Every structure is written in C-alpha cells, then in structure tokens.
Amino acid sequence: MASEVAQERLNYISTLYGQEDVERDAMAASLAELGITMPEKAQLPFERVYFNGDMLAKYEPCMEALQSVIDTDGEDDDAYASFEHLFGKFMDFSWCSSWNGTRYDIVIYGCSGYTGYLSMEYLKRVALKRTPEKFTFAFAGRSPAKVAEMRDRVLKGTPWEDTPILKASYDDPVSMIDLARSARCIYNVAGPYMLTPGEIMIDACCFAGTHYCDINGEIPWMHRITDLHERAKDCHSIICPASAVAGGYPDILLSLCAKQIRDDYGEELKSGCCY
DSSP, rough: OOOOOHHHHHHHHHTTTTHHHHHHHHHHHHHHHHHHOOOOOOOOHHHHHHHHHHHHHHHHHHHHHHHHHHHHOOOOHHHHHHHHHHHHHHHHTTTTOOOOOOEEEEEEEEETTTHEEEHHHIIIIIHHHHHHHOOEEEESSSHHHHHHHHHHHHHSSSSTTTOOEEOOOOOOHHHHHHHHHTTTEEEOOOOGGGTTTTTHHHHHHHHHOOEEEEEOOOOHHHHHHHHGGGHHHHHHEEEOOOOHHHHHHHHHHHHHHHHHHHHHHOOOOOOOOOO
C-alpha cells in the first residue's frame, strides 16, 4: 500500500490529465450526486493548444520521469524530484523556448505583405524621424525569409536595415509565447483576422503581460475576442483591436446614431450592435 506522501504524488500526477472531456464529465456527474454544480470553465486559447497531454508527450525526459514515478508507486523521492524539476520546465516553456531574453518596445507581426510594407514605410518616414523618444523594434512573421525580403526592400541603406526578425506561427504555440515575451507591444497586421486563430496570440500576450493592437475592421473578429477581456484585465495587458480607420468607422457611426436618438427622442442609447 502506498504511503500517504506517495499517494499525494500519484493523485497530483493524475490531475495533469484531468482536462479530458470524459474525466471532466465524470467528475461533474460525481459532484452533481452530492448536489454540487460546477460552473463551466472554457479553456483559454493558448492554454488549449499548449497545456495538454499531446504537448507534454513531446517532452520525452519529462514523460520518462513521470513513468518512473508511476513505476515506483510514488515512493522514490529522487524520481519525484526529477519529475517536479522537468515539469517546471514544461510549465515555464524553458524546455523548448528559443527566446533569448531580449524585449523590444514594438514587434510588428505579419509584415511581409502590403500592410507590412506600409508599416515599415511609416516607421522610416514618420515614426523614427519625428518621435523624440527612442524605441526598439523588430519584425516577425511565419516566414523570416519573406519578412527579410520586405525589410531589405524598404530599409536598405538606412540605420535600421538590420532590424531583427523573429519567427512565429500559430501552428507553434511556443513560438507565440516567445513572440509575446519578446515585445512590450505587438502590432499585428496579419489578416484577414477572421481566417486566423489570432486569439492564441492575444492570450499569449496576456500570459506575458504584453500589450496588443491590430488594424482590423472585422467586427465579427472583435466580437470573437471579447471573451479575453477579463483575462487581459487580470494580466494588466491592453488589448486594442481595430486601431485604425477601418475599425473606427463603426464607433463613429454608432456615436452619431446615439446623438441623433438623444436629440430626437431625449433617450440615451444603452447598447448597439454593428454588422
């Protein structure tokens, strides 16, 4: 029979797999029999793609340490200490992170296309010349080669021709958290936004305490990310989608509509939906 300490260790390990639907439903059913109703808690976007068994299974040393704990029924202190150490690396991403610790003031993501070209031109012609306070920046995208091609096209022969380029893709959640930790603010120009899982980037920004803005004009996309509002508040991240003219039109028109209703009927508009 396992000792109390060993049993606690095994119980802790069993909870690592407690997010599976079957186990969650079984737990909910057991609690319901006791008259306890647990509120639904949806997994956050980044949590869903990283903190799962499939990702943990890729970390072979950690899985081997986990198996050692199970094989020894949780009684081997050295085996459990090894597992704790390796699992800590999984939780802080250090087992697979390539982040070098550098944090730029701004990172522009998705700048290999036309909007990226305009952003680089604005940096070169306006921001870097007129802003009295110096700031650091980098470019990022799925294909560093394409980003480099655009950078060389726009910034060749300038003091910024060697601007660093970061690789990040929604298919690689670790690259998203590395991207978020590499910036104080991410400026995302990779649209169409409705066709990308951009909420993974936003959630990674929240996780890292990084601010986020984009230039979308896609109201359904903005509606899709409202679930991250409380998450952003808790993490002190400012999430500002539609930070451009396309996103501003609905706000302006709704404001004018509210003013007209106030003038014509003396009523205040409490809420409005834009499509």
